[in-house]
Amino acid sequence: MKMTTNLQRRKLLKYAAIGIAGAITYPSWAKTGEFVKVNSMSNDFLPDVEIELTMNTADVAILNGEKTRVWKITGKVITGPSNVLDNNEGTYLAPTLRFKKGQKVRLILNNNLPAQSILHWHGLHVPANMDGNPMYAINHGETYVYEFEILNRAGTYFYHSHAHGVTARQVYSGLAGLLIVSDDQEQALDLPSGEFDIPLAIQDRSFDGQNQLVYSAHMMQRMQGFLGDRILVNGQPDFVLPVATRAYRLRLVNGSNSRIYKLAWDDGTPITVIGVDGGLLESPEQHPYVMLSPGERLELWMDFSERAVGTELTMRSLKFDAASHGGMGMMGGRGRGMMGGMMSVSTLPSGSDYPILKIRVAKKEQGHHALPKTLTPITALQVKNAANAANPRTIALSMRHMSALLNGRSYKMDDVQPDEIIPVNSLQLIEFDNGFDGGMHSMMAMPHPMHLHGEQYQVVKREVNPRFSDNYATVSSGFVSSGWKDTVLVMPGEKVTILKPFNDFKGLFMYHCHNLEHEDMGMMRDFLIK
Incomplete structure (x- = not known):
């Protein structure tokens, strides 16, 4: 371990300048070629699913006009059903991966970026050397092989860059995606599935006049965390989700660097929560609003069956007290509002009120799903x-x-x-x-x-x-x-x-x-x- 860590320190010094400057400016010298494996495949590990993932630069259309240069992960299924991977083509989002509990998975990660990187499987219970610790970061032209069994219960998980000192910039540039696990208990509930099971990754970004990503290293942005000027859902601005008059399962993921959301429906409809980071709850809960911080996930049940075709509903992030989100915690309640405005360098301050996405009831359809009174059993730790x-x-x-x-x-x-x-x-x-x-x-x-x-x-x-x-x-x-x-x-x-x-x-x-x-x-x- 000591020798590996010392090697990594030398590598970090060598690549730090490229990683920091290159995360947004994207030098063009990265060329596809043969990748060198830094660890070996196990002869006795027989994967049910094998996927090759490659990190590269790409240009994608996010706003009208010029395309935006991003860092994009693309995937290819080598073994297993084709539906285990959705490349989210046309967006900067990394592929959405879908696994089943008990599957053995091999993921081959190729780095074709002008910087070190490594991926962490956020929420998954995997061996230490498969977890994406920064000490295992790979250089341009190298490959890291992950092999693990899916031990987690059904739920909405997350994966993203975990490179030391530049995680924020690399995630901001596009190195993050969703990982969804299913299991027999969940399947037996007959929850909305397929096109009625919608992952929604919420992020914030800032763009310059040429539609290129802007990432500020301003001192206050570092202290409070980066806050973008625009909200994107599934990589799209001004996101509108057309729905039918039936029940849906909405999987919310906060993929922002630092922004905290206070989510509510604009007509006052209670939020019905059926799942959190680690999957389904024992029974549904209702809240007037829900807090969602970076890295957290929530699964919602939303039934549109009583809504008329053509009606709209907006999910907003409501105002909350962000006074201490900037260094005035010593003032307690007396400092309310000061730091939210004074220290913010975003036109969309933390704790302000703004829309996240719009739901539009587009068609009438008879659904058969009813909200279960009980979901999945959870053994309470003592x-x-x-x-x-x-x-x-x-x-x-x-x-x-x-x-x-x-x-x-x-x-x-x-x-x-x-x-x-x-x-x-x-x-x-x-x-x-x-x-x-x-x-x-x-x-x-x-x-x-x-x-x-x-x-x-x-x-x-x-x-x-x-x-x-x-x-x-x-x-x-x-x-x-x-x-x-x-x-x-x-x-x-x-x-x-x-x-x-x-x-x-x-x-x-x-x-x-x-x-x-x-x-x-x-x-x-x-x-x-x-």
């Missing part, structure tokens, strides 16, 4: 079964001196500390403290979507410091804390307690803020499972 039930692991989230820190530490490769070593096959009680206990950590409190690699977890409780209660009240009804999670939004002044299993696999598994600018600033660490 605090008493945690190896550290009496002594939770606390992870303090802080921003100071242009640094984003976890327990006062910034990211370094091969830098696991004693409190980051966890026994394999153990259940751990973990607290994310975002200024809950006051003190210096609350002085620069900002929202942090906390993502843990490896096996998914359950939320035990959410607690908020009374000084932040006014701000918190603008978002608190939108948290869906049920089910299995891999990303949880921790608001300023809040402490979120989770129970996380660390089963099956040894090695390094990352934990980090999924505000990608914060991640790139160092708000990321490794757990060593042994």
Whole structure:
């Protein structure tokens, strides 16, 4: 491991300048050729599905006029049914991958970009060397081979670049896609499927006068996270979804770098949630609105059967208090609104009100689906079964001196500390403290979507410091804390307690803020499972 890490450090120094400058300017010297494998296929691994993925530059039509230069992943099925992959042609989105629980999958990743990169399978329970840790980043002209079994239950998952220090730029440039898993339990429910099961990836982008992506490295953009000026859904601006008068399953994915959404229907219809990061809930939940932070997913049930053909419905992101989303957490409720405007360098500030997508009822059709009262069983984890039930692991989230820190530490490769070593096959009680206990950590409190690699977890409780209660009240009804999670939004002044299993696999598994600018600033660490 030490030798690999030192090699990676040398590689990172060599490619850092190209990766940062090239992520948006795209040097044209990358040529397709023979790719050199940095790891080998296993002779005893017999895949049910084998897919070749290639990262390359491409020009796609996003806005009217000139095409936009992006980084695009394209795929080719080598083994398995053709419908396991949709290349999302005509958009910058990476292929949508569809697998079944229990399948053995081989993914061959070729890098034809002018920079290092690697892909992380966000939410999947896979071995450490298949998880996309930055230490495994491959250079231009190299190939990385992933081999793993799909152990996860049915759900909406996500994959994206995880290159050290440039994840934000690379995801922004197009290196992200959806991964959908099905299983027998889900199939038995007879939920809306096919054209009535709609993935919706929500992202924000900014463009210059020639329709090229603009990514700002402004200090405030780094501190609060990049905020684009336009909302795109499935890679398209001004997205309109035509529907029939029947029930739909809508899979929402927040693929933005840092933008947090407070989603609601504009006519006040409650949001019916049937699933979260790790798949279906035990039973549907209704909320007036739902919060969706970067890396999180939600599955919604929406029935249009009582709506007339020709009617329209808009999903909006509603106003919420973003005062602490910029460094005024020390003011609690008194600082409301100041930083949302003063520190934002986007024309679409965080916490403002704006449309996401429009639904148009286009045709009449008789559907037969009814919302199930029960969905899939979930075994609740018990605090008493945690190896550290009496002594939770606390992870303090802080921003100071242009640094984003976890327990006062910034990211370094091969830098696991004693409190980051966890026994394999153990259940751990973990607290994310975002200024809950006051003190210096609350002085620069900002929202942090906390993502843990490896096996998914359950939320035990959410607690908020009374000084932040006014701000918190603008978002608190939108948290869906049920089910299995891999990303949880921790608001300023809040402490979120989770129970996380660390089963099956040894090695390094990352934990980090999924505000990608914060991640790139160092708000990321490794757990060593042994």
